[in-house]
Amino acid sequence: MSQRFPVASVEDVPVGTGAEIVAGGRIIALFNVDGTFHAVDGVCAHAGGPVGKGELNGCIVTCPWHGWQYDVSTGRHCLTDNIAQQSFPAEVEDGMVYVELPDS
Numbered sequence: 348m349s350q351r352f353p354v355a356s357v358e359d360v361p362v363g364t365g366a367e368i369v370a371g372g373r374i375i376a377l378f379n380v381d382g383t384f385h386a387v388d389g390v391c392a393h394a395g396g397p398v399g400k401g402e403l404n405g406c407i408v409t410c411p412w413h414g415w416q417y418d419v420s421t422g423r424h425c426l427t428d429n430i431a432q433q434s435f436p437a438e439v440e441d442g443m444v445y446v447e448l449p450d451s
């Protein structure tokens with residue numbers, strides 16, 4: 348089962364930026380890549396850094412703590428397939444971004 352959460356208005360996360368949000372008791376990193384929103388686990392797999400506060404270049408975010416990079420469209424680490432942030436479906440409806448999270 349999963350639940351859908353309204354997490355931000357479209358204007359809150361301009362193109363080329365990200366945001367750290369809390370939904371369903373989880374920290375989520377939300378990104379706007381050319382108008383398409385992507386959501387991944389906001390807690391970095393390396394040491395818990397704030398992925399949502401990282402710099403976004405195209406679809407690649409760089410964790411601000413130690414520089415691990417992830418593709419926000421898949422959650423995958425850029426250097427290895429063995430590491431990935433969990434990714435979640437995100438969609439826009441009536442100017443609001445919704446993220447679907449599995450029940451915990």
Ligand code: FES
Nearest residue numbers: 391393396410413
């Ligand atoms: S905590 Fe993200 S790179 Fe270290």
